[in-house]
Amino acid sequence: MSLWYGGDYNPEQWDPVVWKDDVELMRRAGVNLVTVGVFSWSSLEPSPGEYRFGWLDRVLDLLHGGGISVDLATPTASPPPWFSRLHPEALPVTADGLRLTHGSRDTYCACAPAYRTAARGIARQLAEQYHDHPALAMWHVHNEYGTTCYCDLAAARFRDWLRERYGSLDRLNEAWTTAFWSQGYADWADVEPPRKTQYLVNPTHCLDYRRFWSDELLAAFREQKAEINAVSELPVTTNFVFGGWVPVNHAQWAAEVDVVAIDHYPDQAGIGAEEQTAFGADLARGWAGGKPWLLMEHAAGSLNDGRRWHTKEPGRMARHSLSHVARGSRGALFFQWRASRGGAEMYHSAMVPHAGPDSRRFTEIEELGSVLPRLAEVAESNVVAEVAVLWDVECWWAMQGTHLPSSSLDYLAAVRSAHRHFWRAGLTADFAAPDADLSSYRLVVVPSLYLISDEAAANLRAYVEAGGQLVVGYFSGIVDPDLRVRLGGYPGAFTELLGVRVEEFHPLPEDGTVALASGGHGRLWSEHVHAISAEVVDRYADGVLDGLPAITRHEVGAGTAWYVSTEVDDETAARLLGLSPSPLETVHRRRGDTTWTFLINHGEQEAVAPAAGVELVTGEQVDGAVTVPGGGYAVLRST
Known part of the structure; x- marks a missing residue:
């Protein structure tokens, strides 16, 4: 069993004389898998119903002749100009009502019937044309699902989704707490997407729109997959993309793909990029249920911190790639093979840079290509993890609203902080869902799990009672899945398990800290905690909370549940979790x-x-x- 190595190959951007050179360079670099066709719709179907597959026939034949397998993609993330001209109703609309024009990728609304029909059509044509081509190793549907639209077509689909979810307007009004601000609905026709409005939008309305789009995009994926499955038995995947703008519940989607595949681009340039690389890989392994997954895209030569590109130092590309492989990936693929001469991403790094193969970057690509075959024996092994961090995308979506008591509350940052503590200690952590079987872990950390169901809360209690060690972070257990506050004191769903009752929140200034009696400090957040049946481990040592509990522990059954009511410093966290720093x-x-x-x-x-x-x-x-x-x-x- 080999490890996959390669990346996105876009031959339609190049003169055919370059194709033979590409195949020779791929062989030289040890490439054995390339993704073809992701953005090629206008080259495959230059006008409605006119298909031109000759160039793709030649490319696939060349790759096969060079011993290189193909992950063949449907090009539906970038409809051609003619589609937008003929179907202007399928162009996406923003939350403030602006209909976008053609000129970039993702210019479509996935709720538009014309788009769904066209997407199925090109997928069917590709499947019928290439299902038995010997170069094929797998199919790749679409690219980075995550586009949201607020048009009238989306509104109609959203209403259908809400009817199925809630059954009646009475139940919807209850879930959305529409008695607040006179928002009660008496007719389904009055329900619209959460478009831009005068002041704050209804938080449950927004959360349901994210849930709806995850389901709608999944339905679009299933339609294309069905076209492929009708004629091919090869695995079908799509590349998951991670970001605050993505309305996709990847944990649910994982059951629908034959191989979990991710794209990963850190948004930090320092050591944070390495921490994020491990974070993304561990998250992918969690989505895959511990099974092998695939790094479909990462950058060969640069990092982007949102302001500028940072060139990866010698050796860093290999370290990032091997971190993914170590944590379960079946290989390392990049975007893209050859750097583009023009277009919106012409400065995106590539395996073959603008400087060509006579370059440091390509030399490192060759070196990594020679190393991966020596590691192929790890492909069927399992990653060992004795600790877990809970992750729930709906909690993240809920905390992206504008209704929270502090703008500093950041679910992703809290989860990354928990994961980082283990990474710095040289420990591998799994990501697990709140309702997952946690019995194999000696320690589970629960960072800012704001939203949780009764069933998931009961699952965590059962884990502790059976002997587990549970560390619950601040601002956890506050609301149910309808975003309705659990009354009687925070942390709501966890008060009995933790043996505490929080009377009030005390958000800290953005740059403020609060001292702890142990000598450490907290930041971002603090709480007025009453230790009802819990033991106090650490106390606040200044301010209005001076002397009150900050960290508690509570023995429940054979296990222990800890509560940490502030974002503690790294040294305090390491001491609490029993961790020591590791240089590796x-x-x-x-x-x-x-x-x-x-x-x-x-x-x-x-x-x-x-x-x-x-x-x-x-x-x-x-x-x-x-x-x-x-x-x-x-x-x-x-x-």
């Missing part, structure tokens, strides 16, 4: 009696780790310890 990113994978250990050094100084076995990159025997140079890595097999 460390991930263990296991199959039977064999363990593989990935050691990745993101620092400048060499680091030594106890180890025994065979180092797969060099083939050398290790007995006692291995030295990992600054910026280097090692992968050991032990039995």
